[in-house]
Amino acid sequence: MHNNPSAECGPVALHLLAKAPVPGRAKTRLMPRLGAHGAASAHAEMVRRCVAHACRALPAAQVTLWTALDHGHPLFAELKQRLGIHxxxxxxxxxxxxxxxxxxxxxGPSMIMGSDCPSITPELIQACADSLATHPVVILPAEDGGYGLIGTRGLTPADARALFHDIPWGGDEVLAVTRARLAARGLEAAFPATVWDVDRPEDWQRYRRLYPRAPSLASPFLSPGWSR
Incomplete structure (x- = not known):
């Protein structure tokens, strides 16, 4: 894939947020079904898949994984070594x-997404990057009322503060509040698709139906012929 948006827009950076897969502290809402270690393992699998999706859409040099809980966790070292991300x-x-x-x-222009939204495919990431050539903001709304990805280009500090300050994070009004802030600032956003993330046991079942096998990070996984 690795197509660039217009030269005027410039290379788009992609940031992902990820906790380390620490049992009892990662994907705790999956624990009633999977247990603490199972939920942590599920989280690790989704991080691998989301980062791999990112590296199918954009060069790894433009991808940064922002870590939490245990910055030196072997999962993060593995992803850096195998894929070349920051x-x-x-x-x-x-x-x-x-x-x-x-x-x-x-x-330049940049986007950020979580690591628990495997419905954000490489094609969707590329579509969002392309949208930043013509829009100051791109958002992938989530089914739960939030969003799975947001990207910005050329925002003023006041614009950025309006979009990310005093937002009811974790609730079902995140997208609605963000849309209102966009309108108030006169910012036009692109909304290429609606996505879903994995928070609850039923979300994990949905994920497993879509991706019955764990991803491999060997080079064939990122070859041009890769799909799932």
Missing amino acids: LAAQPEGHLGVRIRHALAGSA
Whole structure:
């Protein structure tokens, strides 16, 4: 894949947020079905898949994984070694602070997504990157009222603060509040598709139906013929 959006837009950076797969602290809402270790293993699998999706859409040099809980976890080292992505430690603070920090670290257009949204395919990531050539903001709305990815280009500090400060993170009004903030700032956004993430046991079952096998990070996984 690895097509670039227009030269005017420039290379698009992609940031992913990920906790280390620590049992009892990762994907805790899956624990009633999978147990602490099973939920952590499920989380690790989704991180691998989401990062692999990112590296199918964009060159690995444009992908940064922002880590939490255990920055030196072997999963993160494995992804860096095998795929060539960048690693960075998430700062302290609420989700809005961490999003703004990651996006501000890129000189040009940039996007950020979680690591529990495997429905964001390489094709969708590329579509979002392309959208930033013509829009200052791109968003992939999530079925639960949030969003799975947001990208920005050329926002002022005031615009960025409006989009990420005092948002009801974790609730079902994140997207609605964000849309209202966009309208108030006169910012036009692209919304290429609606996605879903894996939070609850039924989400995990949905994921397993779509992806019955765990991903491999060997080079064939990222070959041009790869699909799932």
